[in-house]
Amino acid sequence: MMTNVVICGIGGQGNILASGLMGSALVEMGYKVAVGETYGASQRGGSVMSHLRVSDDVERGVLIPHGKADVVVAFEPVEALRILRVYGNPETKVIYDTRPAYPLGVLIGEDEYPSLEDIDAEIKARSSISYPLPATEMAVEAGNAKVANILMMGALAALDEMPLGPDDFFKVLEQNFHGKALELNKDVFMVGYRHIKEGGVK
Amino acid sequence: MTTKNEPGKTYLMQGNEAIVRGALEGGVHFASSYPGSPSSQVLGMLGHIAEDQGFRAEWSTNETTALQSCMGASFANGRAICIVKQNGLLFHGDTIHCGALGGVKGGLVIVSSDDPDSHSSTNEFDSRHMAVSANIPMLEPASVQETKDMIPYAFELSEELEQMVLVRVTTRICHGRGSVTLGEIPEKRPFTPIGLWDRMVGINWLHGFLLEKLERAREAFEVSPFNHYTGKEDADKLIITGGTGMKYVQEALEEYGADGEVGVLSLGCLWPLPEKLILKHLSKASKVLVVEEVDPFLEEHISAIAGKARLNVEIQGRADLIPPIGELNPEVVFKAVREYLGVEPKCCGEGCPAMEGVNIPARELTFCAGCPHRASFFILKQALRQEGHKGVVMGDIGCYTMAGQRAGQYGYHFMSCMGSGISAAEGLGQLTNYGFDQPVVSLCGDSTFFHSVVPGLINAKMNEANILHIVLDNSATAMTGFQPHPGTGQTAMGFDTEKISITALCESLGCRVWRADPFDVENTKNLICELIGMKGLKVLILEQPCATLAAKTREKKKVWVDTDICRGSNCGCDGYCSRVWGCPGNIWDFEKNCAAIDEVVCVGCGACASICPSGAIKVEGGDA
Structure with missing residues (x-):
């Protein structure tokens, strides 16, 4: 078994932390895991992605070859498309946060941000199934926009491609968070998990 | 860990x-x-x-x-x-x-x-x-x-x-x-x-x-355990890898079903090279591919080994099958291995027909929301503009290196290695005594100041440089993740230590020093204009903590746009806050056709309030 997941977004959204926690949970379960993080000077608004490669026998290189992502998890709509075009194939599944983060060129008025309908249509056309998810809004509702990353990990864990359940992820959360933060993270993980298990808004 | x-x-x-x-x-x-x-x-x-x-x-x-x-x-x-x-x-x-x-x-x-x-x-x-x-x-x-x-x-x-x-x-x-x-x-x-x-x-x-x-x-x-050989013994086709190359090569060989026929020598000991080990495999091979990060280091040294041993072997790598610049990745290595083996492409990605799609805007790097550098470069550009664009700005290494792009209004003319800005400025500034008539400004951050600017400053003082040196002091080594430096009063092990004051250090050298707040846009701009017009060595310290760091300790003020005051596209400003200021927190509400603040991104510095010509941007509790 070999599952390739690209987790993408922009600097500051907690992408690296999320992929690290997911990877640790899988290693605890005995899987061979490789994670590649591309961030550079990413705190400053650039695109960020993590490659998560899960296998039951061999630890791969940290980068997923183009066209070989089984799942794309995107914390931002345009980033979902940017990554899907390069790493996706017709069998790829996509989960993406529908909240746009405008690039500098858009704010300045030199570039245009595509409509969410157009983005959604292209993601649908390029993937086997896609789950648009208002993750940031749901996280704000649960208590803090910052935990949207963990909500997205809950959504990811709900896919058949991922060999883990909430309890496996909670073990790692418990090693990294305590008190209120732990409870909030567990809660939003389940929000994301249930959202997909119940079919999501496709 | x-x-x-x-x-x-x-x-x-x-x-x-x-x-x-x-x-x-x-x-x-x-x-x-x-x-x-x-x-x-x-x-x-x-x-x-x-x-x-x-x-x-x-x-x-x-x-x-x-x-x-x-x-x-x-x-x-x-x-x-x-x-x-x-x-x-x-x-x-x-x-x-x-x-x-x-x-x-x-x-x-x-x-x-x-x-x-x-x-x-x-x-x-x-x-x-x-x-x-x-x-x-x-x-x-x-x-x-x-x-x-x-x-x-x-x-x-x-x-x-x-x-x-x-x-x-x-x-x-x-x-x-x-x-x-x-x-x-x-x-x-x-x-x-x-x-x-x-x-x-x-x-x-x-x-x-x-x-x-x-x-x-x-x-x-x-005999080190960090050199590995896998694949067929006495292989005619040999791939030699250093560092990350090994895993990409293994995956590529499996992809093309060639993992049995090719030998892979992965070297962990790179200098001096284990010549006997290399020769043992090299002497059996007729065709070698070297896969390594950046320069053709192994490729050239292994070619020398082959030459000294008078082997008749073809050695390829960065010189031909792999681009001479850039990092290794699956695409580069898969293509090189394919050409080396002489097989057809199999994987999706390269060679697949491109599907029509919507235009995706590029996501270029910018200063974080609330970053004081945004204000500093905004002010500097305005000050230089008032001087008729004559000033030459010598940059340095830090977050503010991004000022060379749109994020910092294309804010400098020169940038090289750490600490070089001030000394390059010193040399350039000396020419003002010989007919060069542009004012010279150099920049550095606080961490860079301690790292390697101090000797340059002493040099500038000793040689009576004619420059304005600006220290963009955000109290942090921000670019790399807020590590302590001599000005922060902290140490790696968490103990407090006495802060070294940049102002006191500069003054002890006999420099004339001014301090200002980049969020005080108008006054700081006037000060820079004045200093640019002044002869000799001037040091200006622009003090405002890194926004990301400040957000962790400072209570976040609410910033909002009063939509009754903002005239949107009817205002002559043409979306000044989002268009020129360029903070990720200043967005445009396309439905209401007016400025807006992205509350998730905004850190509440309030600096944008002072640049809105209509005064439509409001900060909780009055001014920032």
């Missing part, structure tokens, strides 16, 4: 964590570093565990002081590790050459992290040439596990040879994660007193010993 002594247990670890764990398993006594990506995090992690684990970890003023401190610790038979990026290793130049000549006592390991493709650098310099030039042994891991394992090995080797050892890593190791099975953490070894006739002196009569040590390293490398 776990500090538990549980040999055999497996964790997912980042490469940078593996360096920390390796140092711990190597019985480290002393660690020193100046932050540089991709290995910035290493010393921070060492600092967190140092007190508990009974060793010293410190952030140093720059990379050279870091290495020299390590040499001191080694003199008492302490094990010392110095962590730098490629530029830091080059900054070591003189120290590493003289240090190698003098040798070491306790194991001294330098970890240098290269950044192929310059993800977080201005360059992709290759550290490996330094080992050749300084005649020191060098290793490079192919996985996170090897990274951890190599550090204790490097300590042992360093002590055996009485020589410092370089471990080269790259971004995909540092910022990659993999399973790491732990080894044992040893008891700390006691120090050895330095006797009356003990010496660590770098002097030329040791040149012969230096080369002898290198030959002993070669012998050790011939």
Whole structure:
């Protein structure tokens, strides 16, 4: 078994932390895991992605070859498309946060941000199934926009491609968070998990 | 990163964590570093565990002081590790050459992290040439596990040879994660007193010993566990890899079903090269592909080995099948392996028909929401504009290097290595006495000021430079993740230390110093205009803490747009706040056709309130 997941977004959204926690949970379960993080000077608004490669026998290189992502998890709509075009194939599944983060060129008025309908249509056309998810809004509702990353990990864990359940992820959360933060993270993980298990808004 | 002594247990670890764990398993006594990506995090992690684990970890003023401190610790038979990026290793130049000549006592390991493709650098310099030039042994891991394992090995080797050892890593190791099975953490070894006739002196009569040590390293490398051979014995087709190349090659060979017929020699010992081991496989091959990060280092040295042995073998790599610049990745390696094998492409991606799609806007780097640099460059540009665009701005290395792009209004004309801005400005400014008639401004951040600007400032003072030097003081080494520096009053191990004041230091040199707040846009602009018109050396310190750091401690003020006041596109400003100011927190509401604040992104600095011509941007509790 070999599952390739690209987790993408922009600097500051907690992408690296999320992929690290997911990877640790899988290693605890005995899987061979490789994670590649591309961030550079990413705190400053650039695109960020993590490659998560899960296998039951061999630890791969940290980068997923183009066209070989089984799942794309995107914390931002345009980033979902940017990554899907390069790493996706017709069998790829996509989960993406529908909240746009405008690039500098858009704010300045030199570039245009595509409509969410157009983005959604292209993601649908390029993937086997896609789950648009208002993750940031749901996280704000649960208590803090910052935990949207963990909500997205809950959504990811709900896919058949991922060999883990909430309890496996909670073990790692418990090693990294305590008190209120732990409870909030567990809660939003389940929000994301249930959202997909119940079919999501496709 | 776990500090538990549980040999055999497996964790997912980042490469940078593996360096920390390796140092711990190597019985480290002393660690020193100046932050540089991709290995910035290493010393921070060492600092967190140092007190508990009974060793010293410190952030140093720059990379050279870091290495020299390590040499001191080694003199008492302490094990010392110095962590730098490629530029830091080059900054070591003189120290590493003289240090190698003098040798070491306790194991001294330098970890240098290269950044192929310059993800977080201005360059992709290759550290490996330094080992050749300084005649020191060098290793490079192919996985996170090897990274951890190599550090204790490097300590042992360093002590055996009485020589410092370089471990080269790259971004995909540092910022990659993999399973790491732990080894044992040893008891700390006691120090050895330095006797009356003990010496660590770098002097030329040791040149012969230096080369002898290198030959002993070669012998050790011939049997080192860090060189692996897999695949068919006596293979006619041989792929030689260094560092990250191995895993990409393995995956590519499986992809093309060639893993049985090709031999793969993965070298972890890169200098001096294990010639016998290489020749053993090279002599059987007729066609060799070398896969390595950045320069054709192995390719050229292996070509020399083949030439000396008069082998009739074709050696390919960066010279032909792999682009001469940029990092290795599956696409580059798959294509090279395919062409090397002479097979057709199989994977999706390259060669697949492109589907029509919507236009995706580029996501260029910008200063964070609330960043004081945005205000500083906005002000500087306005001030220079008032001077009729004559001013020349000499930049430096830090977050503010981004000011060369749109984020900072294309704010400088010159940028080179750390600390170079002020001295380049000094030279240029001297020409104003000989007919050059443009005002000269140089820039640096606070961490860079301490790192290497101070000698330049002294030079500027001594030579009566005619420049305005601006220190963009955000109280942080922000670019690499807020490591302490001499001005912050903190240390790597969490103890407080007396802050060194940039103002006091400049004044002690006899410099005229001004201080201003970049968020006070109008007054600071007027001050810069005044200083540009003034003769001589002027130092202006723009003080405002890094927004990301401030957001952690300062209570966030609510900033909003009063939609009754904002006239949207009917205002003559043409969306000044989002268009010119360019903060990710200032967005445009296309439905209401007016300015808006993105509450998730905004950090509440309130600086944008002062640039709105209508005063429509409001800050909770009045002014920012």
